[in-house]
Every structure is written in C-alpha cells, then in structure tokens.
Amino acid sequence: MSEGKGISRRTVVKGAAAGAAVGLAGFPFIGRAQADAIRIGHLTPRTGFLGPLGEYAVQAADLAVAEINAAGGVNGRKIELLKEDSVNPQTASTKAERMVERDKVACIVGEISSAAGLTISQVAERTKTLFINTGCNSDELRGKGCKRYMFHIESQNSMYVKTCGRALLAQGLVKGKRWYSLTADYAFGHDLLRVAKRFMASNGGDFAADKLVPTDVTDFSPLLLEIRSSKPDLVISNLAGNQITNFLKQYSEFGLPFPVAGFGFDTAVAWGAGKGNFHGTWPLVWHHLLDTPASKKFVADFTARYNRPPENQAWGDYNAIKLVAQAMAETKSTDSTRLVEHFEKGAKFPLMKTREGYFRKADHQMMHEMYTVQALPVAQIRNQWDIFTPSAAVPGPNESLEVIATQGDEIECRM
Amino acid sequence: MLILQHLLNGLLAGSYYLLIALGLSLIFALGGIVNLAHGAFYAIGAYVAVTIGQHFGFTGAALLSPVLVGLLGLVIERFLFRRFYKADPALSLLLTFGLAMVAEQALRMIFGAPPLSWSIPQELRGQVIVGDFIYPRYRVLILVVAIACVAGLWYLLQRTPFGRVVRAGVQNPDMVGALGIPLEPYMAAVAFLGIGLAGLAGVMLAPIFTIHPAMGAEIITSAFVVVVIGGLGSFWGAVIAALIVGVTKGAVTAAGFPQYSEAAIYLLMLLVLLVRPRGLFGERIRRFE
The missing domain is CATH 3.40.50.2300 (Response regulator)
Known part of the structure; x- marks a missing residue:
C-alpha cells in the first residue's frame, strides 16, 4: 500500500511554496586566466x-x-x-x-x-x-x-526625460495637457517618476494620474480600463524591461486612442512587441539606424x-x-x-x-547626443528591426551637450 | 460602472490562470506530483507556437503546439515523473523545480534572452464595445477556449469510462490495481492532457504577453495560488478559485490600488489556508493525509 507515508498535504504545499520562492540562481562565466592580460x-x-x-x-x-x-x-x-x-x-x-x-x-x-x-x-x-x-x-x-x-x-533619467520631453513639446503634448503615467515600482521607476514630474510641472503639464506597477505584473488590462475611463491627452510609460513589451502589446490589443510616449526605453522591448504593437515616442541613447x-x-x-x-x-x-x-x-x-x-x-x-x-x-x-524614435505605421514597416523613425541628435549641433542633463541645483553630487 | 467593469475583467483574467491551474491540479491529484515545471511547459508552448507559426499561421500553431507540448509531457512522464509517484513529494518537487530551470535556460540558449515578437492575427484584432464596457475580441476568444477546456475536461472525467478510472485512481490507486486495471496509461494520458493544457495557455497568451524564457516562472506562482485556494486536486476548486483570484485582483485595482493586486491574492491564499488548510474544495484524499 502506498498510504501512510506520513506526508501531509500541508508539507507538499509548504515545500512547493518554498521551492517557488527560491528563484533561479545565476551561472558563473569565468574564462581562463592569462598571466599578462x-x-x-x-x-x-x-x-x-x-x-x-x-x-x-x-x-x-x-x-x-x-x-x-x-x-x-x-x-x-x-x-x-x-x-x-x-x-x-x-x-x-x-x-x-x-x-x-x-x-x-x-x-x-x-x-x-x-x-x-x-x-x-x-x-x-x-x-x-x-x-x-x-x-x-x-x-x-x-x-x-x-x-x-x-x-x-x-x-541619467533627466537626460531621457528632457530628450523625449522636447519631442513631446514639439508635438504640443505638454502645456495644459493631462498625462497618465504608469511607473515601474522599484528604484529606477521612482527616480524616473520624480524627474518626469519635475519636467511636466515646469512645462505646464498636469498629471491625470500616476500608477505604480509592480515589476511582476504582466496583465495591464485593469490599468488600461482606468486609462480609458480617465481619457488623458497622453499616456506616459515609466516602465522597465519586459513590462514595456507587455504594456505595448496590450495597449494595442485594447485599441486605446490616446498618444503614447515613454521616458525609459530599450529597443529590444519594442522588437519583442511585434508588428502593429509598437506605438509612440521614446528616447534612446543610441539606435541601430x-x-x-x-x-x-x-x-x-x-x-x-x-x-x-x-x-x-x-x-x-x-x-x-x-x-x-x-x-x-x-x-x-x-x-x-x-x-x-x-x-x-x-x-x-x-x-x-x-x-x-x-x-x-x-x-x-x-x-553625449541622444535621440527620440517615433513608431512607424504598420504599412511602412519593411522588416522586424526597422520599426521606427529616429529624430536628429538631441541637443542640436549648436547647443551645449549639457543642456539635457541635470542643471544647477538638480546636480546633487558631492564627491 | 468602472467597478463592475473591473470585476468582469477580473473574471476574464481568471481564465488565464485556469488553463494552467487545471493541468497542475490534475497531475497532482493522480500522481501526487506538484509540477513546478508546469510554467515551463507554458513557456515552451509559446515558443513552439512562434516557431511553427511562421509556417502554419496562428490557427495551425494554436492547434499543433499544445499537442507537441503534450507529447513532450508524455516523454517526461514516462522517464521522470513515473519514478516519483510513490516517492516523498519533496523529491518530485526537487525534480520539477530542476526541470523548470533546465527548460528556462534551454529556451535562453536556443532562442536568446530578448523577447520574441508574436501578434494577435489581424482577423482577431479589435474590440467588442457594449455601452461603457470594452472587451478586446481576443480576450473573449481566450475565455471561450478556457470554457471549452473546462467543459471538455469535466465531460471526460465525469462521463466517460476513462474518467471513472482516473477518479478512482485519485482516491485509491492500489484498489484500482487490485481490480486488474493498470494505472500507468491513465497517468500518461493525464500528463499529456495537463501539460498540453499548459502548452495551450502558452499559445493563447503569447500574443498579449511578453514571450521570454522566464515567462513560465511569471505565471506558475499565480497558478499555484489558484490551485492551493481551490484545493489541490479539486477540479471545481481550481475553476472557482481562478475566478475568485481574478475578481480579487479586479476589485483591488478598482479600489485604486493596482500596485497591491498581486499581494492581494497571496493574502487571500493565506486566509484560505488558515480557515481551510485543504483549500476551498479540497476533497479528503487519504493518501495525502
């Protein structure tokens, strides 16, 4: 008989929970040593x-x-x-x-x-x-x-915000407009939100709402419903990594009409979203085009x-x-x-x-110079990589490179 | 109005976990194996779909990928799970946890770490808008698929000779053996079905979620919470718990705290375990007491 091994369901539950909590460990990659290298x-x-x-x-x-x-x-x-x-x-x-x-x-x-x-x-x-x-x-x-x-x-986040912010100002999406932002709920996101708020406040934009999103959230549908009912003029992503891919895919799925922009971005997350899912205006430190x-x-x-x-x-x-x-x-x-x-x-x-x-x-x-990229309409996409049109370098050729970075009091570094 | 919408959306969201949780529950009920690799099969389902989708389109991928993943499940059942049915559950936990890691790293080595792209097919795009309510057509399709799976599985387990043997096997495998019915083929079939369902979930969710090697780890904890709340091994427990979890998330979001929606379901699990350690609908299975 297989009964009576003394293992309760409770043990199984506890063990499984512990197992699930352990998480994946990393693998070391150490090369061979060279004496004079x-x-x-x-x-x-x-x-x-x-x-x-x-x-x-x-x-x-x-x-x-x-x-x-x-x-x-x-x-x-x-x-x-x-x-x-x-x-x-x-x-x-x-x-x-x-x-x-x-x-x-x-x-x-x-x-x-x-x-x-x-x-x-x-x-x-x-x-x-x-x-x-x-x-x-x-x-x-x-x-x-x-x-x-x-x-x-x-x-730094300030450079991303000011670079993308310039594009948004040019599109008339800042002054007197209501922004709805989604922010990654960890150090990076909080920092970015702080900088983003500073930029909006000083350029006359209003927050419709800002929502913190835990990094393990994959389903954005409840937030998309909130955004839909709040009818903002612009949706801002302060999200990170795979969050952005999830957000882009589901934003496109819900077919919301509001313009999208982001203050933090990586090309890989847009490539991962797939054809027809990438929208909006995003800042980059460099792009492959x-x-x-x-x-x-x-x-x-x-x-x-x-x-x-x-x-x-x-x-x-x-x-x-x-x-x-x-x-x-x-x-x-x-x-x-x-x-x-x-x-x-x-x-x-x-x-x-x-x-x-x-x-x-x-x-x-x-x-150094930065760029914004604008998602291409589906009809103009020729391959899976070239899915956006890049802007000219920011700052422009006649400006100091420092204008997009933190300025004066914003520089809090004391070495 | 928005609150109602959040609750309905939560119900819809519950159907994602359901596809994963059903298989997880089934495999546990019959073999006593808590399959921590279940999320990995979900991920493999998504990756297989993207790979074969280039040749067979979305429909082809949606039909083929779950079968292929189910076949992989058969192989794993035959050579790994089968050795652990009568062993200490801690051993099968270690086995499936290891399997999950191997699968994730294998996906990373074969397909790379950056997300793969895969979209909703053009004909399934668009939204159903009823008054103030909005439902993407694709999510309605996921709900229909989930309901079809629940109905099909219920019929199979409750109304067919196959299901009678499986249910008997859950309660008392030794008695089934004594009656001269070998359980092995049934366990293999259950592994095929359960793991195939995880593959199906992978295909269905791939167009709306990020496809990356660790996507299985993302969903397995939520699915596991569903199974524990519903009662390990209970069919209707998993179904009802999936809806409860979905609605809870919706309600917390509707209350204005989306950042606590994940934490809320763990709190719910804690409460359920305190009140009913067996889960809401967990039947007494003598083997596990």
Whole structure:
C-alpha cells in the first residue's frame, strides 16, 4: 500500500511554496586566466526581467574585446573579460568584491539595475577600482549616490526625460495637457517618476494620474480600463524591461486612442512587441539606424556575429570597453586612480556619434547626443528591426551637450 | 460602472490562470506530483507556437503546439515523473523545480534572452464595445477556449469510462490495481492532457504577453495560488478559485490600488489556508493525509 507515508498535504504545499520562492540562481562565466592580460570584470543581469538586455550587453562587450585584441591589445597587452550574472544587488556586490580582491580586475564594466549599480559602486569606491555603469539610469546614482570611482556612459533619467520631453513639446503634448503615467515600482521607476514630474510641472503639464506597477505584473488590462475611463491627452510609460513589451502589446490589443510616449526605453522591448504593437515616442541613447560610419560598422559587425542587430544596451557596453581601452592607451596605465583623473580632465570619446562625448566632472555623467524614435505605421514597416523613425541628435549641433542633463541645483553630487 | 467593469475583467483574467491551474491540479491529484515545471511547459508552448507559426499561421500553431507540448509531457512522464509517484513529494518537487530551470535556460540558449515578437492575427484584432464596457475580441476568444477546456475536461472525467478510472485512481490507486486495471496509461494520458493544457495557455497568451524564457516562472506562482485556494486536486476548486483570484485582483485595482493586486491574492491564499488548510474544495484524499 502506498498510504501512510506520513506526508501531509500541508508539507507538499509548504515545500512547493518554498521551492517557488527560491528563484533561479545565476551561472558563473569565468574564462581562463592569462598571466599578462589586462583583466576587466563584466557584471550585468543575465536572468530576471533585465536579462534580455544583459544578453546584448555581454555580446557587445565580447565583440569589443575581440576587436581590441585582434588589433594587438592595449599597450601590448591583451584584454581578458571576466563575465558574471549580477542577479541582484547583494549578489552583485559579492561578485564585484571577488572580481577585485581575487581576480584583480583593473576595472568593472556593466550593470543595468540601478539598485545593483549602487552596491557595485560601493565596492568600487572602497577598493578604489574604476566602475563604468553601462545601463543604470537613475539620477540618484549621479546625485546623492555619486562616487569618485564610478562613471556613467548610460544617460541619467533627466537626460531621457528632457530628450523625449522636447519631442513631446514639439508635438504640443505638454502645456495644459493631462498625462497618465504608469511607473515601474522599484528604484529606477521612482527616480524616473520624480524627474518626469519635475519636467511636466515646469512645462505646464498636469498629471491625470500616476500608477505604480509592480515589476511582476504582466496583465495591464485593469490599468488600461482606468486609462480609458480617465481619457488623458497622453499616456506616459515609466516602465522597465519586459513590462514595456507587455504594456505595448496590450495597449494595442485594447485599441486605446490616446498618444503614447515613454521616458525609459530599450529597443529590444519594442522588437519583442511585434508588428502593429509598437506605438509612440521614446528616447534612446543610441539606435541601430544611426547614420555615422562607426555606428554602421558596429551594426554590421554585431549582426554578422550574432544574427541580429545590436540594441542600445549593446552600444553602452561596447563603447564602455572601447573607452576604457582608449583611456588606458592614452595614460599608458591601468591604474584606476589615473584613469579617473584622465576622465575628470575631460578626455573625449567618439562613441560612434556625430559629436564626441566626455564625462562631466561634477557628477561623472557622460555628456553625449541622444535621440527620440517615433513608431512607424504598420504599412511602412519593411522588416522586424526597422520599426521606427529616429529624430536628429538631441541637443542640436549648436547647443551645449549639457543642456539635457541635470542643471544647477538638480546636480546633487558631492564627491 | 468602472467597478463592475473591473470585476468582469477580473473574471476574464481568471481564465488565464485556469488553463494552467487545471493541468497542475490534475497531475497532482493522480500522481501526487506538484509540477513546478508546469510554467515551463507554458513557456515552451509559446515558443513552439512562434516557431511553427511562421509556417502554419496562428490557427495551425494554436492547434499543433499544445499537442507537441503534450507529447513532450508524455516523454517526461514516462522517464521522470513515473519514478516519483510513490516517492516523498519533496523529491518530485526537487525534480520539477530542476526541470523548470533546465527548460528556462534551454529556451535562453536556443532562442536568446530578448523577447520574441508574436501578434494577435489581424482577423482577431479589435474590440467588442457594449455601452461603457470594452472587451478586446481576443480576450473573449481566450475565455471561450478556457470554457471549452473546462467543459471538455469535466465531460471526460465525469462521463466517460476513462474518467471513472482516473477518479478512482485519485482516491485509491492500489484498489484500482487490485481490480486488474493498470494505472500507468491513465497517468500518461493525464500528463499529456495537463501539460498540453499548459502548452495551450502558452499559445493563447503569447500574443498579449511578453514571450521570454522566464515567462513560465511569471505565471506558475499565480497558478499555484489558484490551485492551493481551490484545493489541490479539486477540479471545481481550481475553476472557482481562478475566478475568485481574478475578481480579487479586479476589485483591488478598482479600489485604486493596482500596485497591491498581486499581494492581494497571496493574502487571500493565506486566509484560505488558515480557515481551510485543504483549500476551498479540497476533497479528503487519504493518501495525502
């Protein structure tokens, strides 16, 4: 008889709940050591809701290292990339520490989650190791959380908001208009909402409502009903990662007539939404249609290697590795403190854009051109990648690169 | 009016969990296996649909993908589940948890981590608008499919010789064996049906949700909450709990707290477990007491 094993339903329920709660652990990716190589630690989320972006980040970092090594390395030394899944803020911190203490990396590059970026920056500051943030957007990291050893190639939320805001102002969607916003309920979203509200208030827009959306919500239908009944002039997404794909698909499913825009965006989430589902106006740090020789070459090389075009996160990690290598060559050093000084002196980097960029000394934010993209109507879409029309670079050619970043009192960084 | 709309929308949303929860409940009732990999089969259903949809269109994918996923379920039942029916449930939990991880990582390795695109077919787009109410036509279709599955499964379990053996097997597998009826083919059939249903849910939800490797992990906890509230192994329990969970989410949203709608269903589960540890409709199954 199979009865009487003494296992109650309660045990099963408890066990299953515990099992479901454990979550997926990351897998380490550690390459073989080379004695004279310059080691760079690459830490970024490869699982979880930011995992899709992390995959582009890793592929782009690999490509950058392969190109540098094929061209003879840096100061005659090859670069060796140590790659890890950052998983969550705690794990990110532990892994950063291990990379610095045990693996003796020259610097750390990567991260997408603002919460994990903060813990990595604490390790970087304590061990005096350079950290280039390639994907965390929150102003907080450049403000109260700024660190001498942390630099940001990823734009801050303020830059995203002001870039997209310009397009919205031009479309007459700000002054006296009612905005309905959906915000990712974690550090990044809260930060973005704060910046977005500041922008609207100073440009005469009104909030119809703002709703916080937990990152594990997949069904937006209740929110779409709310939006429908509130009849806003514009719907704003402060969502993140796969949330945006869910939102876009369901917004299109409900066929709501209000214009859509977002203050945080990644091309991969629009590609994932599918034909006819991508709507609205969105800001980007870079896009694959950018018409400069360096950008076109990057798109061609990346596509040849991975069978799909790169997205903006790939741009961040590729250029971060390239600019670190450039700075190491220019200073003939891998010492973090010397690299920090070099960056602070205003070293210029091409970044595959029309104008060169530089790290602003006040908060270590990269000052560079940004873009907005506008979704193409279905009839004009020719392939699954080219689903939008890009704007000209923001700021314009005659403006300072700093006009879209935080200004004056908004810069809260005290190093 | 909006409140009513939220409640109706919640009912509709309950049907998503239902497709997953029914299979989860069925496999548990017969074999005692809490299939934590059930969400993974949902994800595989979506990925298979996108892959074969390029050749067979939406309808072809909707018909073929659940069958293919069900066949995969047969293989897994034959070579893995079958070894654990009489073992400590903790072991099958470990097995299915591991399977879920393997499946997620396999999807990531084969298809990449970024979401795949897949849309509602043109002829199913559009909305049904009744007065102030709005229903996307596609969600109405999902509801119809869910109702058809419930009805079909009910008929199969309650009105056919097959169902009689399965129900007897749930209550007392040894007695069924003593009567000279081998349970193995029935367990295989139940795994095919239950896992096929998860695949079907994957196909049906792929056009409106993000298709990514971890999509199974997203839905399995909600589906599991439904099964626990309804009572593990109870058919109508799963159906009614799915509706209750849907309506609860709708009500919390209608009250103006969408950010608590997920937390609300866990609170509901907690309350139900406190009052009725067996779940609302959990029958007494002697094997599990």
